[in-house]
Amino acid sequence: MGEWGVIAALTGRMPAGPLTSVGIGDDAAVVRAPSGSVVAAVDLLLEGRHFRRDWSSAYDIGVKAAARSLADIAAMGAVNTALLVALAVPGELPASWPLALADGLAAEAARAGAGIVGGDTARADSVLLSVTALGDLAGRRPVLRSGGRPGDVIAVAGPLGRSAAGLALLSAGVTATSDALAGLVAAHRRPSPPYEAGPEAAGLGATAMIDVSDGLLADLGHIADASAVALDLDRASLDAGGPLGEAAAVLKETIYSSRTVPADSPPPTALDWVLTGGEDHSLVATFPATVQLPSRWRVIGQVRAVDYVNVASVGVTIDGAAHAGPGGWQHFR
Amino acid sequence: MGEWGVIAALTGRMPAGPLTSVGIGDDAAVVRAPSGSVVAAVDLLLEGRHFRRDWSSAYDIGVKAAARSLADIAAMGAVNTALLVALAVPGELPASWPLALADGLAAEAARAGAGIVGGDTARADSVLLSVTALGDLAGRRPVLRSGGRPGDVIAVAGPLGRSAAGLALLSAGVTATSDALAGLVAAHRRPSPPYEAGPEAAGLGATAMIDVSDGLLADLGHIADASAVALDLDRASLDAGGPLGEAAAVLKETIYSSRTVPADSPPPTALDWVLTGGEDHSLVATFPATVQLPSRWRVIGQVRAVDYVNVASVGVTIDGAAHAGPGGWQHFR
Numbered sequence: 001m002g003e004w005g006v007i008a009a010l011t012g013r014m015p016a017g018p019l020t021s022v023g024i025g026d027d028a029a030v031v032r033a034p035s036g037s038v039v040a041a042v043d044l045l046l047e048g049r050h051f052r053r054d055w056s057s058a059y060d061i062g063v064k065a066a067a068r069s070l071a072d073i074a075a076m077g078a079v080n081t082a083l084l085v086a087l088a089v090p091g092e093l094p095a096s097w098p099l100a101l102a103d104g105l106a107a108e109a110a111r112a113g114a115g116i117v118g119g120d121t122a123r124a125d126s127v128l129l130s131v132t133a134l135g136d137l138a139g140r141r142p143v144l145r146s147g148g149r150p151g152d153v154i155a156v157a158g159p160l161g162r163s164a165a166g167l168a169l170l171s172a173g174v175t176a177t178s179d180a181l182a183g184l185v186a187a188h189r190r191p192s193p194p195y196e197a198g199p200e201a202a203g204l205g206a207t208a209m210i211d212v213s214d215g216l217l218a219d220l221g222h223i224a225d226a227s228a229v230a231l232d233l234d235r236a237s238l239d240a241g242g243p244l245g246e247a248a249a250v251l252k253e254t255i256y257s258s259r260t261v262p263a264d265s266p267p268p269t270a271l272d273w274v275l276t277g278g279e280d281h282s283l284v285a286t287f288p289a290t291v292q293l294p295s296r297w298r299v300i301g302q303v304r305a306v307d308y309v310n311v312a313s314v315g316v317t318i319d320g321a322a323h324a325g326p327g328g329w330q331h332f333r
Numbered sequence: 334m335g336e337w338g339v340i341a342a343l344t345g346r347m348p349a350g351p352l353t354s355v356g357i358g359d360d361a362a363v364v365r366a367p368s369g370s371v372v373a374a375v376d377l378l379l380e381g382r383h384f385r386r387d388w389s390s391a392y393d394i395g396v397k398a399a400a401r402s403l404a405d406i407a408a409m410g411a412v413n414t415a416l417l418v419a420l421a422v423p424g425e426l427p428a429s430w431p432l433a434l435a436d437g438l439a440a441e442a443a444r445a446g447a448g449i450v451g452g453d454t455a456r457a458d459s460v461l462l463s464v465t466a467l468g469d470l471a472g473r474r475p476v477l478r479s480g481g482r483p484g485d486v487i488a489v490a491g492p493l494g495r496s497a498a499g500l501a502l503l504s505a506g507v508t509a510t511s512d513a514l515a516g517l518v519a520a521h522r523r524p525s526p527p528y529e530a531g532p533e534a535a536g537l538g539a540t541a542m543i544d545v546s547d548g549l550l551a552d553l554g555h556i557a558d559a560s561a562v563a564l565d566l567d568r569a570s571l572d573a574g575g576p577l578g579e580a581a582a583v584l585k586e587t588i589y590s591s592r593t594v595p596a597d598s599p600p601p602t603a604l605d606w607v608l609t610g611g612e613d614h615s616l617v618a619t620f621p622a623t624v625q626l627p628s629r630w631r632v633i634g635q636v637r638a639v640d641y642v643n644v645a646s647v648g649v650t651i652d653g654a655a656h657a658g659p660g661g662w663q664h665f666r
Contacts, residue, residue, distance in 0.1 A: 142355055
């Protein structure tokens with residue numbers, strides 16, 4: 001299969017969506033924007049930095065790349081309509097690799113209701129992907145990071161810390177010996193954001209929303225900054241047991257029984273993953289306290305006015321106190 | 334300046350546009366789409382493949398990256414509204430480099446009427462850019478590649494072959510000793526597509542349109558295929574003299590007087606550049622013969638019915654005959 005054949009095959013595996021007027025194959029795509037505006041976000045994924053080909057299959061990487069951008073659209077309260085994918089792969093990869101990646105992209109796009117409408121391809125020394133997602137607000141106002149108000153509750157839809165725990169298991173070379181641990185590794189490889197919770201939150205009157213891509217503390221920090229409020233989490237509401245606790249125990253044992261991890265680095269705790277693990281792409285939002293939240297939204301804290309006299313209360317706190325542990329993952333660290 | 338400082342500075346250099354409702358800084362941007370649909374295209378630019386940092390400044394590369402995607406939107410007959418930019422740069426580059434690149438992106442986006450509304454950044458071993466452009470059709474139908482009809486004329490807006498000639502001069506290490514040659518090098522570094530000619534063509538009733546990114550023959554080949562027509566160019570209408578002729582003469586002399594180019598490769602001709610040079614991002618379109626074309630549209634040929642009995646007439650021909658020279662540049666060659 002020649003290179004043009006690969007492109008043709010890729011195109012065949014990336015179906016248009018219900019709002020696609022002109023799909024892949026012309027200079028540009030045309031996508032319906034029924035509410036008269038379009039929501040758009042782009043994310044870059046680089047091999048070695050955002051994924052490893054020996055830890056994730058091509059299909060997994062396609063799912064993950066799509067999920068990352070699709071979650072951004074959902075976090076505005078919008079419904080996903082379309083993806084555009086720029087992809088570069090090394091020439092030595094078999095044609096089956098980009099095709100499996102396309103299948104992963106297409107499957108996750110379809111789960112969010114989006115078609116794949118455009119793309120570009122090139123050769124590079126390592127795999128790189130740039131995924132642009134487009135969405136429609138269906139007449140709603142976008143839910144920004146800046147609308148949180150004192151008195152609101154903080155609620156999350158989707159899991160926290162599972163992707164980070166799965167990554168920690170992969171990094172330590174731990175074989176997942178139980179369904180619970182295997183589920184964490186799968187959550188790292190194929191995140192499954194609750195896309196439909198985004199428009200749902202907008203409809204319920206969410207005042208601010210973000211997707212958890214860099215860690216709960218870091219992403220809530222963006223809401224705190226943009227909204228000029230303080231956010232206080234209830235420690236008891238943060239579920240850091242179950243599979244996360246099991247993974248932490250296994251990793252602790254690994255650290256003390258082998259040399260695969262430096263013995264002087266403290267073992268991660270389940271709470272660390274919940275607070276600082278990104279890439280689950282769950283949605284966290286603030287709502288007026290009077291809103292009746294559907295069961296998938298779990299209240300985890302409250303929005304408070306900033307108390308500039310008490311510096312420890314500024315930003316994101318836990319049970320009213322600053323968090324002493326790691327503060328979340330940052331790009332460009 | 335730390336990495337977050339660079340991102341903040343980048344953001345400050347990428348202004349929103351007139352149709353930007355929510356710009357850089359939230360999970361996603363919101364851009365108005367007044368006609369109820371959005372036109373979207375993405376292009377990938379990789380260092381070493383699409384540009385060289387020793388031949389182009391950061392500002393030039395920004396202009397070029399923006400132009401490439403903006404031209405795709407114009408080629409649909411749409412007005413550009415927004416760009417989203419994913420950018421990775423090596424850590425050793427000074428902060429001034431991505432900032433100058435942002436200035437180039439912003440300047441070219443502004444020339445097309447678009448704002449820069451979103452982005453993502455990362456580190457990589459070499460520079461890579463993915464630019465997504467969004468546009469609005471203002472109520473017009475998109476001009477596809479598939480609408481060319483026998484009897485239409487073929488017309489082009491913008492120059493042909495200038496970027497390729499400039500690249501040939503740079504590749505051969507020829508110093509531009511005249512304004513004409515310097516103009517070709519500048520055309521390679523900073524293409525200047527005639528964006529407004531795209532919506533103009535749509536308004537005039539263009540039946541098919543494409544931007545010349547891979548070469549006139551290759552790109553007209555896409556129209557011929559999609560429209561199931563034959564396209565015949567008038568050799569006399571293709572301006573292969575002037576600066577292009579001067580560049581060809583200088584290069585021929587260089588080839589025979591030095592070893593910088595293998596002596597057995599034939600020197601390029603000006604016509605080769607006109608027919609196969611990409612990256613000028615001029616617009617080529619087919620129009621009903623009755624349309625009065627504004628002066629920037631130069632008629633260069635006619636659309637004919639496919640004559641399946643005469644294989645030499647199929648595809649794109651020149652004065653009725655198949656072109657014997659190189660057939661245009663292809664990605665993934």
